[in-house]
Amino acid sequence: MAVFTEVSEQQATEMLNRLSIGELVSLQGIHSGIENTNYFLTTDQGEYVLTLFERLTHAQLPFYLYLMKHLACRGLAVPDPQSNHQGDILLTLLGKPAAVVNRLAGACLVQPAPVNCAAMGKTLAQMHLAAKDYDRHQINLRGLSWWNNTVPQIMPFLSADQSMLLTHELAFQNHVTTLSAYTSMPGGAVHADAFRNNVLFDGDVLSGVFDFYFAGVDLWLFDLGVCINDWCVDPDTGVMDSLRLDGMLQAYQQVRPLSAAERAMFNPMLRAAALRFWISRLWDFHLPREANLLQPHDPAHFERVLTQRLYDPVTL
Numbered sequence: 001m002a003v004f005t006e007v008s009e010q011q012a013t014e015m016l017n018r019l020s021i022g023e024l025v026s027l028q029g030i031h032s033g034i035e036n037t038n039y040f041l042t043t044d045q046g047e048y049v050l051t052l053f054e055r056l057t058h059a060q061l062p063f064y065l066y067l068m069k070h071l072a073c074r075g076l077a078v079p080d081p082q083s084n085h086q087g088d089i090l091l092t093l094l095g096k097p098a099a100v101v102n103r104l105a106g107a108c109l110v111q112p113a114p115v116n117c118a119a120m121g122k123t124l125a126q127m128h129l130a131a132k133d134y135d136r137h138q139i140n141l142r143g144l145s146w147w148n149n150t151v152p153q154i155m156p157f158l159s160a161d162q163s164m165l166l167t168h169e170l171a172f173q174n175h176v177t178t179l180s181a182y183t184s185m186p187g188g189a190v191h192a193d194a195f196r197n198n199v200l201f202d203g204d205v206l207s208g209v210f211d212f213y214f215a216g217v218d219l220w221l222f223d224l225g226v227c228i229n230d231w232c233v234d235p236d237t238g239v240m241d242s243l244r245l246d247g248m249l250q251a252y253q254q255v256r257p258l259s260a261a262e263r264a265m266f267n268p269m270l271r272a273a274a275l276r277f278w279i280s281r282l283w284d285f286h287l288p289r290e291a292n293l294l295q296p297h298d299p300a301h302f303e304r305v306l307t308q309r310l311y312d313p314v315t316l
Contacts, residue, residue, distance in 0.1 A: 003029040005037040047103035063138035104208030106200030114247035119206040121248035125255035131189040140216030157286040181261040190223035195230040225273035238304035267313040278302035
């Protein structure tokens with residue numbers, strides 16, 4: 001999240017007049033993240049998050065917003081989009097698509113313990129199963145097609161070794177999609193970005209998963225790989241922490257056991273998840289957009305994670 005578009009208190013007040021969540025008390029920009037404009041929005045009735053979407057369109061956004069609504073209605077701890085007087089949860093502010101969701105309690109973890117990883121694994125599996133009957137469809141916009149289109153744009157900024165690694169891994173992932181094990185894996189609507197900074201804990205209880213705006217229909221194992229590569233690795237080296245990994249995997253499989261194909265494809269999907277975020281961070285780092293409070297992430301982290309998955313594969 002970031003602040004690309006400045007919203008005044010008067011503009012926020014005018015928007016609140018079309019909702020039923022009280023009068024404005026305070027409005028504060030959120031500096032973390034890189035995709036959308038976000039504000040903490042406090043009213044006399046509660047605390048909310050206001051998002052203005054900088055890349056996603058009015059046509060694309062119903063998938064994400066109604067997915068959150070779908071999961072919230074099934075009792076999962078996710079943001080619940082607020083509707084206006086006409087019942088719409090997709091709003092418009094300053095000519096841009098916007099949404100207001102309830103602000104979840106808790107704080108993000110910097111250093112998760114195995115018990116926290118287990119809580120995330122259980123919640124992720126519950127989210128996957130709860131979304132099985134979600135009837136809207138949106139491809140993962142940061143999936144293989146986007147990787148193939150984006151890599152040529154970032155190649156000029158890379159060293160020879162980085163270019164070789166990126167070219168090799170992209171070719172491998174294109175090949176993986178042709179394998180029968182890949183095509184037989186289950187999937188559906190997934191979060192696709194459930195990093196630690198998108199998950200809240202209130203004490204030892206996982207109190208919320210938010211920022212669904214990279215969600216899409218993809219393989220469940222890819223979504224699990226995204227989580228593992230963030231929650232279960234050493235941030236300085238990319239080396240896998242076996243205790244955190246076991247905690248997440250065991251808890252996930254208590255809700256949804258992995259299939260034989262998923263077990264066979266486990267490390268290739270960890271590599272795919274690492275590649276996706278290496279590419280996107282390279283793109284954001286070398287081809288940034290202007291934004292107030294924008295803080296791009298270091299792409300070197302996922303280069304290390306990918307290298308570790310290549311030379312020290314994780315097998316089940």
